[in-house]
Amino acid sequence: MCRVSAFFAVSTINKREKKGRIMKSSMSLLKVLVMPSMLFLGACACKSDVVAPEPVKPAAAPAPALGDVFYDFDQASLRMDAAEQLKQNAAWMQGNSSKRVVIEGHCDERGTSEYNMALGERRAVTAKESLVNLGVESDRMATVSYGEERPFSAGSNEEAWALNRRAHFVEE
């Protein structure tokens, strides 16, 4: 974690590129932490469950689920890495045609709260517009801004900020 923030503080290159990289490095960091722990847990399960092996279920294709999309600082435009999640959200909407969602726009704690309220709304709106372009009916999606009022991740560092600059999809 420290290395990531140190890298961020020292680096003076292009902001947007830098943030993309931070996201990537925090994701890979997550993998590094999660994968050994899964292996470890798996090992434990083997020891305690020697006699009766579970019947192997065929792996089902993952159902599309609603997920969040993330934004750069002081930006409401969609990043390249949001496209896949938005496609998945559109697929969910099409597969659940009776459902409605609220798209919440959120900001990190930096800047002033009134401006963040406006920015949060624009984030929610760009996410909604993208889903409309993917064929989802506009009247099934409402937008609401929470500005910096409802952060997902506590903390005052780029990792927390990056997670808090999001459009959050909530089933109504």
Added chain:
Amino acid sequence: MRYCKELFPGVFLVISFLLFPGQVQANGDDYIAIRKEGSGKIALVLSRPAATGGKESGWAERLNAEARSGLDFTGLFTMIPPPLNVAGPRGAGSQAINFGALNSVGAEFYAGGAVSKKSGDIVLSMEVYDTIGGRPILRKTYTGKESDLRSIAHAFCADLVELLTGRPSVFGSKLVFVSNRSGFKEIYKCDFDGQGMRQMTNTRSLALTPVLSPDGKHLAYTDYASGRPRLSIIDLAGGKRSSIARSGNSIDPGWRSNTEVATTLSFQGDQEIYLVRPDGSLARRVTNSRGIDLSPSFSPDGNKMAFVSSRTATPQIFILDLQTGKTRRLTYNGSYNTQPSWSPQGDKIAYSTMAKNGEINIFTIKLDGSSLRQLTSGSRQNESPSWSPGGDMLVFTSSRQGQKKLFVMNAAGGGQKRLLQMEGEQMQPSWSLIGK
């Protein structure tokens, strides 16, 4: 009861002043001219009012303490302890005042008086003298109930400050602000000096950006009780609440007059600033520009509006002339300028700038873009400036001690101090324009 009911004990006090107007004499015009902003503090000797009798002496002590701390709060005065041999006015007929003694301690003005009791009420007779000429510049009697003692002292302070500065004073003015003390962000109200704090809303969701109408009769704020941010307006006399019945989000209201409040609405798609009546009905749209248009603050005559716009990519302060429809950009320093607050004198605008390192500071700027002045520095986030009724002071939010708290300072950035002791965070203060 969802919303706290408002009472105006001050109204009764005003009525009592009307019933007992006392003797008023004011020749302060000469002093206004020399008391320009930036000049030194006013050297004042304030004597404890004379009193005979136990009750009256107790009142005199408390009136003196309230007046002294009130005048001290303004930051306008150097309070010089009364010389022992000053003598002073006793009751209606003044005795000789030792102006030589006052001059020798450097006093420019002398204030003293007497307290008496009439039908159980407090009668405070005050006199103010220019010590150089030895002339009386104010003689006035203040009457009220014992429960209004603080207001009686402040009524005198208001007259004194207005006489010597020519501007409305802070006395009697109110602040509204947001605090998360209850676990939810709700609106609170207190006196100018942080006294008399009380909760105004109980939304148990989010209540943000409160602002009182110029006459103090309506409170406008943004309310999440319906699940999205909506402009709400409370009639404080009756407690009736109106909300704007439009779709979309509503952000950050600012009053143009007692009958019109401006706020950002998005029901037409793009965020634009609209004028709304106190009953929640739409009057008209005032901005028309793609992107964020936000945080309206009006010139005292209501003809011009400062606001934040992202039309030039980064947030900057713009001024719209409502008569000509022309908009011009005001701020060019910094790449994140928000939260404009138009001074009650009309000559400058306070706002906040976020620096690259995330620090936020308060600046003032003249309407032509000149006289840019930084009021805070090196103390984390300093934001949400709002002017006192006379434009002598600003209330603002600062995170310099960790949590966001309310602070005040003078118009040049001096005398920065915490305003009130209250749990949780406090933010988004707005100073009412109502004076005494």
